[in-house]
Amino acid sequence: MVSRTNRHQIQIKISSSWRRRARLGLLAGLILAGLAIAALEKYRSAEAFTVWSRAYAKLSPVLDPARTRTRQWVMTAIKLNELWAVETEKEKLDRELTRTRLQNDLLAEQVGRLQRLSGLGTWAAPPQLRFVQADITGLITSDESMLLTINRGRADGISPRDPVVALDGLVGMIRSVQDHTAQVQAITDPMSVVGAATRDTRARGALYGRGRGKPLEFLPENEVENFNIGSRLITSRFENSNFPKGITIGVIEKRDLNLYGIPVGVVRSAVSFDTLEEVLVIIPAHEDALGTGSLGAIRIVMPRGDELAAETTGTLAADRATTGTALTSPTLAAANPTSATLRMLKHTTSTLQRAQTTSGTLATGRDARTTKTLRRDTATTRTRRRARPAPEAAP
Amino acid sequence: MIRFIVFIVIYLFVALEIEAGVLPQIESLLSGRYELMIGLRMLALGAVLAGMLRGEVAGMLAGLAGALLAGCSMQAGWLGAGIVSFALIGYLAGLMARQFRLNGFMFRWFTIFFLLVVERLAFIMARWFFWRDSGLVIPWLTLILTGLIGSVIYRLFSRALKSNNLYGVDVEA
Secondary structure, three states: OEEEOOOOOEEEOOOHHHHHHHHHHHHHHHHHHHHHHHHHHHHOHHHHHHHHHHHHHHHHHHHHHHHHHHHHHHHHHHHHHHHHHHHHHHHHHHHHHHHHHHHHHHHHHHHHHHHHHHHHOOOEOOOOEEEEEEEEEEEEEOOOOEEEEEOOOHHHOOOOOOEEEOOOOEEEEEEEEOOOOEEEEEOOOOOOEEEEEEOOOOOEEEEEOOOOOOOEEEEEOOOOOOOOOOOEEEEOOOOOOOOOEOOEEEEEEEEEEOOOOOEEEEEEEOOOOOOOOEEEEEEEOOOOOOOHHHHHHOEOEOOOHHHHHHHHHHHHHHHHHHHOOOOOOHHHHHHOOOHHHHHHHHHHHHHHHHHHHHHHHHHHOOOHHHHHHHHHHHHHHHHHHHHOOOOOOOO | OHHHHHHHHHHHHHHHHHHHHHHHHHHHHHHHHHOOOOOOOHHHHHHHHHHHHHOHHHHHHHHHHHHHHHHHHOOOOOHHHHHHHHHHHHHHHHHHHHHOOOOOHHHHHHHHHHHHHHHHHHHHHHHHHHOOOOOOOOOHHHHHHHHHHHHHHHHHHHHHHOOOOOOOOOOOO
């Protein structure tokens, strides 16, 4: 049945039921064809694979460029992703490296501080004295003078004229005190004078400061007495001295003449004031203890026990007889129970005990045998001197 | 009609490139590295779109073409089952388009997803009928994504390609 529409289009009108039947028939035919092809693929697999291979060969030229290009893009994306991951890892490692470097710097600073503090802890003092550790927080300097500001003050028991030492030796003395700070007059200050003595020849004198950055000037008490270049100067325990005996001051580097033509020694300070960070203030342990005005009558032990050991051992008995006190500080040992301190305490105690035993034995004459032997030796020596012929006179 | 034929030819070519050329490469390169499963049923979607746009016959013919392309390009032994499943969903898509207007996006998405699930079931049944080796494995995520893409494509091309004779009235008017 053919009809002409208003738009002059020709349509073949078929009833909807026949259309539906045609569609269902087409569907059934396709399903049957599909099943038949599936059966062929199952039971004629070789022939089916041959046909499939030919068809695949026809489609490959269409698919291969896309596959190749896709593979390249994916590999590029993978590489970019890996580069991104590497970049991210690098940033993370950079952050960790920066953090580690910062921690390393902080730890190195802490280790250095601990080493310095442990060195300061090896100072030893009589029990009536105590050490107060302080950090240098400021520097007041003019053309020549130099004052160090420390973070300890009157609240810590510090008072003017208290000696201040560092690990390497004498720093100076307290000049003014506030509640929680204090100013230290360094020994390089032109206003500073320290009673000093050479450690080897015991040549006493006064040590004058000549200003910041300049060497110290050692003026011997006996102007004609010679002193050795390279001798180490220590505090001399003069009656008017504020400093305990035995603190290293510096080394005589050369001889020179002062403005009045008097021979003096040019002394290099043992303390590097430009790099000084921690100091110890020596103060009386309690109110009725010795004041700083008589600290010169007391000898303390410096941390450099290897250099001062011989002198310390040799002078222990005499010092004890002079001061009447033990040379070690239990307070300091308790505050700084380091092995070095304990070794030094043990060594000093044993030396003191030996010196006391020997001194006591000789003084009380308990060992009569030793006394007789000494008397006999003395008599024998005198007899030999008398019997010895007089030396011939020089021509 | 010519526009539809051109559209379906271009679509099948693009779908073949994507489904048989691009996605297997991406999956083979990335699956071992990122455990990523990528898949789209683009050729089956062609049958669904053709059926929804132009009726059962167009859907079945597009399904036949898609099954031929998929069966000959991907794996031997898939052609017969593919023809059965693609033709079936092409017919069902045309039948559903004749019954429903498919104007809502979500409803269209669900309809396409449903037809794709039916295609998978029909394919598995046809394979099982002869080989008895097909497990009932349905890639749900792949079908959901394919349904979403199909819904978008239908939305874009329905105004230009949809037949007005499906319901007897002009839907777009």
